[in-house]
Amino acid sequence: MEMNRKNRLVAGLLVVAGILLIRLFWIQVVDDKYKRDASNNSLVYNYIYPPRGVIYDRNGEILVDNEVCYDIVVTPRDVTPFDTLALSGALGVEADFIRERMAYYRQYRTRIGYQTLPFLKHIPQENYIRFAEEAYRFPGFKAEVRIVRQYPFNAGGNLLGYISEVDADYIKEHPGYRPGDYVGKTGLEAAMEEQLRGVKGYHIFLRDSRNRVQSPYMDGEEDKEAEPGSDVVSTIDARLQQYGQRLMEGKVGSVVAIEPSTGEILTMVSSPGIDVDVLSDIGRHYDEISKNPHKPMFNRTVMASYPPGSVFKLVNGLIGLQEGTLTPSSSYPCNHGFPYGNNRRLGCHNHASPLDLLSAIATSCNGYFCYVLRNILENKKYQTTAEAFDQWREYVLSFGFGRKLGSDFPSELGGNIPTSDYYNRMYGEGRWRFQTILSLSIGQGEIGATPLQIANLAAIMANRGYYYIPHIVKDSEGVEIDPKYKERQYTLVDTSHFHTAVKGMYMAVNGGGSAGGTAFSARIPGLDVCGKTGTAQNPHGKDNSVFICFAPKDDPKIAVAAYVENAGFGATWALPVASLMLEKYLKGEISPERQYLEDRLMKTRFF
């Protein structure tokens, strides 16, 4: 064809048309992106929230369930003049309250714009029904039905945990959640989030660009119904939990009770705690809670790291027995303490001397256990103190200290057992000896343990050498717990050695042998209680008071650890708390002759 000017122009026309068509082919046929965007554009998911699962205690008591509540919301822009008295009658509020609110809306109308605001929260059902009948008379006002968590049994806010709306960070880390979803943030609600939440359902609608819903998508074929959350049975004994809370009122500390034969946590009290009354509406109280100097949000049972104090002597004694550096009949002198370099002395109280292992446990002799640890660390078997120390640490870790136990309860911390590296860094390699770390003998110094770990020690003593990982959820219909909670976790110390230590614990409570026990007031006739007191030095104030115990001695049903901060001797405060828990659980009530302990506890408040 001749390339005259007309044909050149036609060629140009064809080139341009070709460019348009290639581009169209690209975005319509080749590139999928636009098809995806289109469905995002025009489909709107109306989510249906399933009811969250109910939480039961081990005896079938309902700890947490759902409650329907009614709120009144108002869109001030849509409000037309109405009969104030009629509305006040329907809602059961003062007419002045309504006038006040309306005046407020008028004053800030520009700022409010088209927003819908809460008007009244939690109105009684009969008022809701009355309002619903007359709602047509009050345009702009609307009743909203919400489902909130309800706590029929006061079992402690830290244990149960709260749910709250997910924030942007949470959504980023947990795909599948959307703004407006609620999620368990702490306690049981968080531990069992997956089971409790159920599966959201949705109805899909087509919508236009102004977000107006137009019609169901594919006649609802792609819709999904919500699946309600599973109910969860907790290992908690609600009555015991409540009793523990009452005993701990006004005191700072924790009580943890475990069933030794299963590792099930019976009680978990962190005091001061969050009251269940504020739990369902925690957002509103958050400020007040976070300003409290005693940090009620801080769950001491799994997060606080305390020096365990004298109860740790049990661990050292057992390690000594296992290593062969100690025998039950080994006898050491103790004259008000253990002397070490430069006329210094680790002090001890008044008791018979010299004494053997059983008496040392029963009287909680400091001097004796200094010898115990010295013999462990200066064992000829090992080249250096550091090597012996590492072996010691292995043993301690097998008791569940210095690491997370792996409980299903969220935000568990591991406490602290120092490593030889730590001391090498601190003092220089080879420049520290037994004397340097002497305080570890009596559970002081760099050791930190959570109340859960201390309670676990009580369970290990009760089981004579093994434990089940403490856990808070039981097997139930629809919920199966991790098999690891059903496996025995053995310590590195032989069972035979435990009998000696348990005997010492028995003597501490019930007397006998050559020395007086430290825990006489924990004795409960008919229950062979075994216990060990502890008084942990607290660098920040008065000593912390510790007590672990279990009963009955043979076939133990419950192991308890109580830790009361800044309360002085273990025998004074932690002991009655733990032993009353024991009695309450095993006997159902407190015997008259021990009533005075309860009375004294209930009356005493440290803050």
Next chain:
Amino acid sequence: MRNAGGMPRSLDRGLGKTVDWWLVGCYLLLVLIGWLNIYASIHSTEPSSIFDWTARSGKQAIWIATALLLDILILFVIHPRLWEVIAPYAYIVVFFLLVLVIFVSKDVKGSHSWFELGPVKFQPAEISKITTSLVLASVMSKSQFHLSKRTHLLMVAGIIGLPMLAILAESEAGSALVYVGFIFVLYREGLSGWWLFLLGMVIVLFILTLVAPWWVAGSVLLLVCVIYLWRVLRGFRHEERMLRRRQIFRTLLTFAAGALVILATGFIFNNVLQDHQRKRIEVLLGLKEDPAGVGYNVRQSMIAIGSGGLTGKGFLQGTQTTYGFVPEQSTDFIFCTVGEEWGFLGCFAVIALYVFLIWRILNDAERSREAFTRVYGYCLAACLFMHLFINIGMTIGLMPVIGIPLPLLSYGGSSLWAFSVMLFIFIALDRQEKKYF
């Protein structure tokens, strides 16, 4: 230049042989496609009839009916010679309206281009395309007219430039841009290809300067000039001296113009263009992301078209277009509905129809014995082409968002009438010739 040959004509000069029914057929098809797609674009889940007079589809039906009446009037009643006679007067009157509208019109999204007389609204810019084409045809068909004469070239530039400036003053940059298309008419009538080349280079340099450092555009310009000069020098011996001097002069002029563009781009971009125009160009060139603002239209438009796939979702089945995600959807973005509901095949068909229409017009124009008919035909084709390219290019992100309608498809009486009149004047002119020769 005239293509005097053509097909052997029969002696029968009746309607069947004189009217180019292919053009009429194309026209009717496009108008029908437009109407159906306007209906689809306003169709919601509760459909009203396509003849609902309160809806846009119903109104468009009225516009179509009246346009058809106008077409018949032009084809059979008005003597085609009349157009040539009234061309200068019509041009002056319309130019006057173009200026007047700046001062008397209401502000519609920043532009001042609509006359409102009670319920009737119209845009003189639409008519101005016709009058400008008529005057161009009239002037350029004079036997003594020659584009190589500087005064004649200036006169033609003035005829095109005056309404263009007025429309720019109305803030209707899109409509003004259409006038650039007249350069193709001038090219056909003998304007040197160098001007087309210059235009293309200015556009390329402008974009290059925006997206790349200045020296990239600079090197491109230098390279172009060197190649051009090399070609000129290579042919030195065979060319006449005058021609040589002119070509060297042109090379220098090209270089100067290019350099000016590179230097002035920043200034033009930041100071001459209005905010929204600047943003649209930035979004198009990917210099800025603005998915909610300026980018929204283009994004939604491309989503709608892209989601159509090969065969489309079917008539009234579009989700993007029927639910109103695409703004201005029955007017400037009508092509989205075509893309979504009829897919790539539908788009292909519509573009093919336009190409055929333009090609047919050019063919008829070339075959014409009258210079007036030929020039007018080219003007018509150029306007159609510019609208087609800019509008569809905009909906698929090849052009910045420039609000001009898709001829015959978009909703709106002004535009439909203007293109109907413009096309049927040409069909009438074409028929006139076949009748008498």
